[in-house]
Amino acid sequence: MMRTVFDRLFRFFGPQYWWPAETKFEVCVGSILTQNTAWTNVERAIHNLKKENLLSPYAIVQVPDERLRELIRPAGFFNQKAERLKIFAKFLIDNGGFEKLSLLPLYSLREKLLNLKGVGRETADSMILYAFEKPIFVVDAYTKRLFYRMGFIDSEKIDYDVLREKVERSLPKDIELFSEFHALIVKHCKEFCRKKPLCEGCPLIDGCKFWRNGAAQGSHR
Known part of the structure:
Protein backbone atom coordinates (compact mmCIF):
# COMPACT_ATOMS: atom_id res chain seq x y z
CA MET A 1 0.00 0.00 0.00
CA MET A 2 2.85 2.40 0.81
CA ARG A 3 4.40 1.60 -2.55
CA THR A 4 1.12 2.38 -4.28
CA VAL A 5 1.06 5.80 -2.62
CA PHE A 6 4.64 6.45 -3.69
CA ASP A 7 3.99 5.35 -7.28
CA ARG A 8 0.93 7.58 -7.60
CA LEU A 9 2.68 10.61 -6.17
CA PHE A 10 5.73 10.04 -8.36
CA ARG A 11 3.63 9.75 -11.51
CA PHE A 12 1.69 12.88 -10.59
CA PHE A 13 4.49 15.19 -9.41
CA GLY A 14 7.62 13.68 -10.92
CA PRO A 15 11.06 13.63 -9.23
CA GLN A 16 11.65 16.32 -6.61
CA TYR A 17 15.48 16.33 -6.58
CA TRP A 18 15.80 16.67 -2.80
CA TRP A 19 17.65 17.77 -0.65
CA PRO A 20 18.24 21.22 -2.23
CA ALA A 21 21.92 21.74 -1.32
CA GLU A 22 25.35 21.86 -2.96
CA THR A 23 27.29 20.02 -0.23
CA ALA A 131 24.10 13.92 3.82
CA PHE A 132 25.47 10.59 5.08
CA GLU A 133 23.46 8.73 2.43
CA LYS A 134 22.18 5.88 4.56
CA PRO A 135 18.69 4.37 4.14
CA ILE A 136 16.45 5.75 6.87
CA PHE A 137 12.99 7.20 6.34
CA VAL A 138 12.40 10.77 7.53
CA VAL A 139 9.09 11.36 9.30
CA ASP A 140 7.63 14.84 9.64
CA ALA A 141 4.25 16.40 10.40
CA TYR A 142 3.24 16.02 6.75
CA THR A 143 3.91 12.28 6.88
CA LYS A 144 1.73 11.86 9.94
CA ARG A 145 -1.06 13.97 8.44
CA LEU A 146 -1.11 12.11 5.13
CA PHE A 147 -0.92 8.60 6.56
CA TYR A 148 -3.58 9.38 9.18
CA ARG A 149 -5.94 10.68 6.50
CA MET A 150 -5.21 7.68 4.28
CA GLY A 151 -6.11 5.40 7.19
CA PHE A 152 -2.63 3.88 7.57
CA ILE A 153 -2.30 5.03 11.19
CA ASP A 154 -4.85 5.69 13.93
CA SER A 155 -3.53 9.04 15.14
CA GLU A 156 -1.25 11.87 14.07
CA LYS A 157 0.24 11.60 17.56
CA ILE A 158 1.88 8.29 16.69
CA ASP A 159 5.45 7.95 17.95
CA TYR A 160 8.06 9.05 15.41
CA ASP A 161 10.01 5.78 15.35
CA VAL A 162 6.88 3.61 15.31
CA LEU A 163 5.79 5.30 12.07
CA ARG A 164 9.30 5.36 10.62
CA GLU A 165 9.70 1.63 11.17
CA LYS A 166 6.23 0.96 9.76
CA VAL A 167 7.17 2.74 6.52
CA GLU A 168 10.56 1.07 6.33
CA ARG A 169 9.02 -2.39 6.72
CA SER A 170 6.69 -1.65 3.81
CA LEU A 171 9.36 -0.59 1.30
CA PRO A 172 12.77 -1.72 0.09
CA LYS A 173 15.59 -0.12 2.09
CA ASP A 174 16.67 2.19 -0.67
CA ILE A 175 18.19 5.66 -0.22
CA GLU A 176 16.71 7.14 -3.39
CA LEU A 177 13.27 5.70 -2.69
CA PHE A 178 13.19 7.03 0.88
CA SER A 179 14.41 10.48 -0.12
CA GLU A 180 12.00 10.74 -3.05
CA PHE A 181 9.05 9.53 -0.97
CA HIS A 182 9.77 12.04 1.78
CA ALA A 183 9.99 14.87 -0.76
CA LEU A 184 6.82 13.79 -2.55
CA ILE A 185 4.86 13.68 0.70
CA VAL A 186 5.94 17.24 1.50
CA LYS A 187 4.99 18.38 -2.02
CA HIS A 188 1.61 16.65 -1.84
CA CYS A 189 0.75 18.06 1.58
CA LYS A 190 1.63 21.58 0.52
CA GLU A 191 -0.55 21.37 -2.58
CA PHE A 192 -3.44 19.10 -1.61
CA CYS A 193 -3.34 17.55 1.86
CA ARG A 194 -3.14 20.85 3.72
CA LYS A 195 -4.48 21.41 7.21
CA LYS A 196 -7.64 22.45 5.37
CA PRO A 197 -7.42 19.96 2.49
CA LEU A 198 -7.94 20.73 -1.18
CA CYS A 199 -9.30 17.36 -2.28
CA GLU A 200 -10.28 18.21 -5.86
CA GLY A 201 -7.66 16.79 -8.21
CA CYS A 202 -5.81 14.89 -5.47
CA PRO A 203 -4.02 11.85 -6.95
CA LEU A 204 -4.73 9.82 -3.80
CA ILE A 205 -8.39 10.69 -3.36
CA ASP A 206 -9.87 7.28 -4.17
CA GLY A 207 -7.84 5.63 -1.39
CA CYS A 208 -8.31 8.39 1.19
CA LYS A 209 -10.33 7.43 4.25
CA PHE A 210 -10.52 11.07 5.35
CA TRP A 211 -12.11 12.12 2.06
CA ARG A 212 -14.55 9.20 2.02
CA ASN A 213 -15.75 10.05 5.51
CA GLY A 214 -16.04 13.73 4.68
CA ALA A 215 -17.79 13.03 1.41
CA ALA A 216 -20.31 10.82 3.21
CA GLN A 217 -21.07 13.72 5.52
CA GLY A 218 -21.32 16.17 2.60
CA SER A 219 -18.38 18.24 3.88
CA HIS A 220 -16.44 18.37 0.59
CA ARG A 221 -17.28 20.71 -2.23
Missing part, protein backbone atom coordinates in the same frame (compact mmCIF):
# COMPACT_ATOMS: atom_id res chain seq x y z
CA LYS A 24 26.73 17.52 2.57
CA PHE A 25 27.49 20.22 5.12
CA GLU A 26 24.88 22.50 3.58
CA VAL A 27 22.33 19.69 3.95
CA CYS A 28 23.10 19.47 7.66
CA VAL A 29 23.04 23.23 8.14
CA GLY A 30 19.67 23.32 6.41
CA SER A 31 18.29 20.52 8.56
CA ILE A 32 19.17 22.49 11.69
CA LEU A 33 17.96 25.85 10.38
CA THR A 34 14.62 24.47 9.13
CA GLN A 35 13.47 23.59 12.65
CA ASN A 36 10.28 25.55 13.39
CA THR A 37 10.41 27.70 10.26
CA ALA A 38 9.56 27.70 6.56
CA TRP A 39 12.15 26.64 4.00
CA THR A 40 12.05 30.06 2.32
CA ASN A 41 13.49 31.52 5.54
CA VAL A 42 16.20 28.87 5.59
CA GLU A 43 17.18 29.75 2.03
CA ARG A 44 17.70 33.36 3.03
CA ALA A 45 19.90 32.35 5.97
CA ILE A 46 21.96 29.95 3.85
CA HIS A 47 22.36 32.64 1.19
CA ASN A 48 23.81 34.91 3.88
CA LEU A 49 26.26 32.22 4.98
CA LYS A 50 27.33 31.56 1.39
CA LYS A 51 28.00 35.24 0.77
CA GLU A 52 30.37 35.23 3.75
CA ASN A 53 32.01 31.93 2.71
CA LEU A 54 30.88 30.32 5.95
CA LEU A 55 29.42 27.04 4.73
CA SER A 56 32.16 24.81 6.11
CA PRO A 57 32.66 23.30 9.58
CA TYR A 58 35.84 25.24 10.29
CA ALA A 59 34.30 28.54 9.18
CA ILE A 60 31.25 28.01 11.40
CA VAL A 61 33.41 27.17 14.41
CA GLN A 62 35.61 30.24 13.90
CA VAL A 63 33.02 32.90 13.07
CA PRO A 64 32.10 35.10 16.07
CA ASP A 65 28.85 34.04 17.71
CA GLU A 66 27.26 37.46 17.25
CA ARG A 67 28.02 37.51 13.53
CA LEU A 68 26.65 33.99 13.02
CA ARG A 69 23.45 34.87 14.84
CA GLU A 70 22.96 37.91 12.63
CA LEU A 71 23.52 35.97 9.40
CA ILE A 72 21.02 33.24 10.25
CA ARG A 73 18.44 35.62 11.75
CA PRO A 74 15.97 35.03 8.85
CA ALA A 75 15.58 31.39 9.98
CA GLY A 76 14.29 32.41 13.39
CA PHE A 77 15.40 31.19 16.83
CA PHE A 78 18.82 32.40 15.75
CA ASN A 79 20.42 32.26 19.21
CA GLN A 80 19.61 28.56 19.62
CA LYS A 81 20.39 27.68 16.03
CA ALA A 82 23.74 29.47 16.04
CA GLU A 83 24.75 27.44 19.09
CA ARG A 84 23.55 24.21 17.46
CA LEU A 85 25.43 24.93 14.23
CA LYS A 86 28.65 25.44 16.16
CA ILE A 87 28.11 22.26 18.17
CA PHE A 88 27.47 20.26 15.00
CA ALA A 89 30.44 21.78 13.16
CA LYS A 90 32.76 20.95 16.05
CA PHE A 91 31.32 17.42 16.19
CA LEU A 92 32.17 16.93 12.52
CA ILE A 93 35.72 18.21 12.96
CA ASP A 94 36.36 16.15 16.10
CA ASN A 95 35.05 12.95 14.50
CA GLY A 96 36.87 13.01 11.17
CA GLY A 97 34.19 14.63 9.04
CA PHE A 98 31.64 12.99 6.79
CA GLU A 99 34.07 10.44 5.37
CA LYS A 100 34.93 8.86 8.72
CA LEU A 101 31.48 9.19 10.27
CA SER A 102 29.90 7.56 7.21
CA LEU A 103 31.80 4.37 8.04
CA LEU A 104 29.73 3.93 11.20
CA PRO A 105 26.70 1.62 11.17
CA LEU A 106 23.50 3.58 10.63
CA TYR A 107 22.18 3.37 14.18
CA SER A 108 25.56 4.07 15.76
CA LEU A 109 25.72 7.25 13.71
CA ARG A 110 22.13 8.09 14.64
CA GLU A 111 22.91 7.70 18.34
CA LYS A 112 25.86 10.07 18.06
CA LEU A 113 23.77 12.67 16.26
CA LEU A 114 20.92 12.40 18.75
CA ASN A 115 23.36 13.09 21.56
CA LEU A 116 24.08 16.53 20.10
CA LYS A 117 22.20 19.42 21.66
CA GLY A 118 19.22 20.43 19.55
CA VAL A 119 19.31 17.45 17.20
CA GLY A 120 16.08 15.50 17.37
CA ARG A 121 15.00 12.46 15.43
CA GLU A 122 13.73 14.25 12.32
CA THR A 123 16.86 16.40 12.11
CA ALA A 124 19.19 13.44 12.67
CA ASP A 125 17.40 11.29 10.12
CA SER A 126 17.45 14.09 7.53
CA MET A 127 21.22 14.29 7.96
CA ILE A 128 21.60 10.51 7.79
CA LEU A 129 19.50 10.15 4.64
CA TYR A 130 20.54 13.20 2.64
Whole structure:
Protein backbone atom coordinates (compact mmCIF):
# COMPACT_ATOMS: atom_id res chain seq x y z
CA MET A 1 0.00 0.00 0.00
CA MET A 2 2.85 2.40 0.81
CA ARG A 3 4.40 1.60 -2.55
CA THR A 4 1.12 2.38 -4.28
CA VAL A 5 1.06 5.80 -2.62
CA PHE A 6 4.64 6.45 -3.69
CA ASP A 7 3.99 5.35 -7.28
CA ARG A 8 0.93 7.58 -7.60
CA LEU A 9 2.68 10.61 -6.17
CA PHE A 10 5.73 10.04 -8.36
CA ARG A 11 3.63 9.75 -11.51
CA PHE A 12 1.69 12.88 -10.59
CA PHE A 13 4.49 15.19 -9.41
CA GLY A 14 7.62 13.68 -10.92
CA PRO A 15 11.06 13.63 -9.23
CA GLN A 16 11.65 16.32 -6.61
CA TYR A 17 15.48 16.33 -6.58
CA TRP A 18 15.80 16.67 -2.80
CA TRP A 19 17.65 17.77 -0.65
CA PRO A 20 18.24 21.22 -2.23
CA ALA A 21 21.92 21.74 -1.32
CA GLU A 22 25.35 21.86 -2.96
CA THR A 23 27.29 20.02 -0.23
CA LYS A 24 26.73 17.52 2.57
CA PHE A 25 27.49 20.22 5.12
CA GLU A 26 24.88 22.50 3.58
CA VAL A 27 22.33 19.69 3.95
CA CYS A 28 23.10 19.47 7.66
CA VAL A 29 23.04 23.23 8.14
CA GLY A 30 19.67 23.32 6.41
CA SER A 31 18.29 20.52 8.56
CA ILE A 32 19.17 22.49 11.69
CA LEU A 33 17.96 25.85 10.38
CA THR A 34 14.62 24.47 9.13
CA GLN A 35 13.47 23.59 12.65
CA ASN A 36 10.28 25.55 13.39
CA THR A 37 10.41 27.70 10.26
CA ALA A 38 9.56 27.70 6.56
CA TRP A 39 12.15 26.64 4.00
CA THR A 40 12.05 30.06 2.32
CA ASN A 41 13.49 31.52 5.54
CA VAL A 42 16.20 28.87 5.59
CA GLU A 43 17.18 29.75 2.03
CA ARG A 44 17.70 33.36 3.03
CA ALA A 45 19.90 32.35 5.97
CA ILE A 46 21.96 29.95 3.85
CA HIS A 47 22.36 32.64 1.19
CA ASN A 48 23.81 34.91 3.88
CA LEU A 49 26.26 32.22 4.98
CA LYS A 50 27.33 31.56 1.39
CA LYS A 51 28.00 35.24 0.77
CA GLU A 52 30.37 35.23 3.75
CA ASN A 53 32.01 31.93 2.71
CA LEU A 54 30.88 30.32 5.95
CA LEU A 55 29.42 27.04 4.73
CA SER A 56 32.16 24.81 6.11
CA PRO A 57 32.66 23.30 9.58
CA TYR A 58 35.84 25.24 10.29
CA ALA A 59 34.30 28.54 9.18
CA ILE A 60 31.25 28.01 11.40
CA VAL A 61 33.41 27.17 14.41
CA GLN A 62 35.61 30.24 13.90
CA VAL A 63 33.02 32.90 13.07
CA PRO A 64 32.10 35.10 16.07
CA ASP A 65 28.85 34.04 17.71
CA GLU A 66 27.26 37.46 17.25
CA ARG A 67 28.02 37.51 13.53
CA LEU A 68 26.65 33.99 13.02
CA ARG A 69 23.45 34.87 14.84
CA GLU A 70 22.96 37.91 12.63
CA LEU A 71 23.52 35.97 9.40
CA ILE A 72 21.02 33.24 10.25
CA ARG A 73 18.44 35.62 11.75
CA PRO A 74 15.97 35.03 8.85
CA ALA A 75 15.58 31.39 9.98
CA GLY A 76 14.29 32.41 13.39
CA PHE A 77 15.40 31.19 16.83
CA PHE A 78 18.82 32.40 15.75
CA ASN A 79 20.42 32.26 19.21
CA GLN A 80 19.61 28.56 19.62
CA LYS A 81 20.39 27.68 16.03
CA ALA A 82 23.74 29.47 16.04
CA GLU A 83 24.75 27.44 19.09
CA ARG A 84 23.55 24.21 17.46
CA LEU A 85 25.43 24.93 14.23
CA LYS A 86 28.65 25.44 16.16
CA ILE A 87 28.11 22.26 18.17
CA PHE A 88 27.47 20.26 15.00
CA ALA A 89 30.44 21.78 13.16
CA LYS A 90 32.76 20.95 16.05
CA PHE A 91 31.32 17.42 16.19
CA LEU A 92 32.17 16.93 12.52
CA ILE A 93 35.72 18.21 12.96
CA ASP A 94 36.36 16.15 16.10
CA ASN A 95 35.05 12.95 14.50
CA GLY A 96 36.87 13.01 11.17
CA GLY A 97 34.19 14.63 9.04
CA PHE A 98 31.64 12.99 6.79
CA GLU A 99 34.07 10.44 5.37
CA LYS A 100 34.93 8.86 8.72
CA LEU A 101 31.48 9.19 10.27
CA SER A 102 29.90 7.56 7.21
CA LEU A 103 31.80 4.37 8.04
CA LEU A 104 29.73 3.93 11.20
CA PRO A 105 26.70 1.62 11.17
CA LEU A 106 23.50 3.58 10.63
CA TYR A 107 22.18 3.37 14.18
CA SER A 108 25.56 4.07 15.76
CA LEU A 109 25.72 7.25 13.71
CA ARG A 110 22.13 8.09 14.64
CA GLU A 111 22.91 7.70 18.34
CA LYS A 112 25.86 10.07 18.06
CA LEU A 113 23.77 12.67 16.26
CA LEU A 114 20.92 12.40 18.75
CA ASN A 115 23.36 13.09 21.56
CA LEU A 116 24.08 16.53 20.10
CA LYS A 117 22.20 19.42 21.66
CA GLY A 118 19.22 20.43 19.55
CA VAL A 119 19.31 17.45 17.20
CA GLY A 120 16.08 15.50 17.37
CA ARG A 121 15.00 12.46 15.43
CA GLU A 122 13.73 14.25 12.32
CA THR A 123 16.86 16.40 12.11
CA ALA A 124 19.19 13.44 12.67
CA ASP A 125 17.40 11.29 10.12
CA SER A 126 17.45 14.09 7.53
CA MET A 127 21.22 14.29 7.96
CA ILE A 128 21.60 10.51 7.79
CA LEU A 129 19.50 10.15 4.64
CA TYR A 130 20.54 13.20 2.64
CA ALA A 131 24.10 13.92 3.82
CA PHE A 132 25.47 10.59 5.08
CA GLU A 133 23.46 8.73 2.43
CA LYS A 134 22.18 5.88 4.56
CA PRO A 135 18.69 4.37 4.14
CA ILE A 136 16.45 5.75 6.87
CA PHE A 137 12.99 7.20 6.34
CA VAL A 138 12.40 10.77 7.53
CA VAL A 139 9.09 11.36 9.30
CA ASP A 140 7.63 14.84 9.64
CA ALA A 141 4.25 16.40 10.40
CA TYR A 142 3.24 16.02 6.75
CA THR A 143 3.91 12.28 6.88
CA LYS A 144 1.73 11.86 9.94
CA ARG A 145 -1.06 13.97 8.44
CA LEU A 146 -1.11 12.11 5.13
CA PHE A 147 -0.92 8.60 6.56
CA TYR A 148 -3.58 9.38 9.18
CA ARG A 149 -5.94 10.68 6.50
CA MET A 150 -5.21 7.68 4.28
CA GLY A 151 -6.11 5.40 7.19
CA PHE A 152 -2.63 3.88 7.57
CA ILE A 153 -2.30 5.03 11.19
CA ASP A 154 -4.85 5.69 13.93
CA SER A 155 -3.53 9.04 15.14
CA GLU A 156 -1.25 11.87 14.07
CA LYS A 157 0.24 11.60 17.56
CA ILE A 158 1.88 8.29 16.69
CA ASP A 159 5.45 7.95 17.95
CA TYR A 160 8.06 9.05 15.41
CA ASP A 161 10.01 5.78 15.35
CA VAL A 162 6.88 3.61 15.31
CA LEU A 163 5.79 5.30 12.07
CA ARG A 164 9.30 5.36 10.62
CA GLU A 165 9.70 1.63 11.17
CA LYS A 166 6.23 0.96 9.76
CA VAL A 167 7.17 2.74 6.52
CA GLU A 168 10.56 1.07 6.33
CA ARG A 169 9.02 -2.39 6.72
CA SER A 170 6.69 -1.65 3.81
CA LEU A 171 9.36 -0.59 1.30
CA PRO A 172 12.77 -1.72 0.09
CA LYS A 173 15.59 -0.12 2.09
CA ASP A 174 16.67 2.19 -0.67
CA ILE A 175 18.19 5.66 -0.22
CA GLU A 176 16.71 7.14 -3.39
CA LEU A 177 13.27 5.70 -2.69
CA PHE A 178 13.19 7.03 0.88
CA SER A 179 14.41 10.48 -0.12
CA GLU A 180 12.00 10.74 -3.05
CA PHE A 181 9.05 9.53 -0.97
CA HIS A 182 9.77 12.04 1.78
CA ALA A 183 9.99 14.87 -0.76
CA LEU A 184 6.82 13.79 -2.55
CA ILE A 185 4.86 13.68 0.70
CA VAL A 186 5.94 17.24 1.50
CA LYS A 187 4.99 18.38 -2.02
CA HIS A 188 1.61 16.65 -1.84
CA CYS A 189 0.75 18.06 1.58
CA LYS A 190 1.63 21.58 0.52
CA GLU A 191 -0.55 21.37 -2.58
CA PHE A 192 -3.44 19.10 -1.61
CA CYS A 193 -3.34 17.55 1.86
CA ARG A 194 -3.14 20.85 3.72
CA LYS A 195 -4.48 21.41 7.21
CA LYS A 196 -7.64 22.45 5.37
CA PRO A 197 -7.42 19.96 2.49
CA LEU A 198 -7.94 20.73 -1.18
CA CYS A 199 -9.30 17.36 -2.28
CA GLU A 200 -10.28 18.21 -5.86
CA GLY A 201 -7.66 16.79 -8.21
CA CYS A 202 -5.81 14.89 -5.47
CA PRO A 203 -4.02 11.85 -6.95
CA LEU A 204 -4.73 9.82 -3.80
CA ILE A 205 -8.39 10.69 -3.36
CA ASP A 206 -9.87 7.28 -4.17
CA GLY A 207 -7.84 5.63 -1.39
CA CYS A 208 -8.31 8.39 1.19
CA LYS A 209 -10.33 7.43 4.25
CA PHE A 210 -10.52 11.07 5.35
CA TRP A 211 -12.11 12.12 2.06
CA ARG A 212 -14.55 9.20 2.02
CA ASN A 213 -15.75 10.05 5.51
CA GLY A 214 -16.04 13.73 4.68
CA ALA A 215 -17.79 13.03 1.41
CA ALA A 216 -20.31 10.82 3.21
CA GLN A 217 -21.07 13.72 5.52
CA GLY A 218 -21.32 16.17 2.60
CA SER A 219 -18.38 18.24 3.88
CA HIS A 220 -16.44 18.37 0.59
CA ARG A 221 -17.28 20.71 -2.23
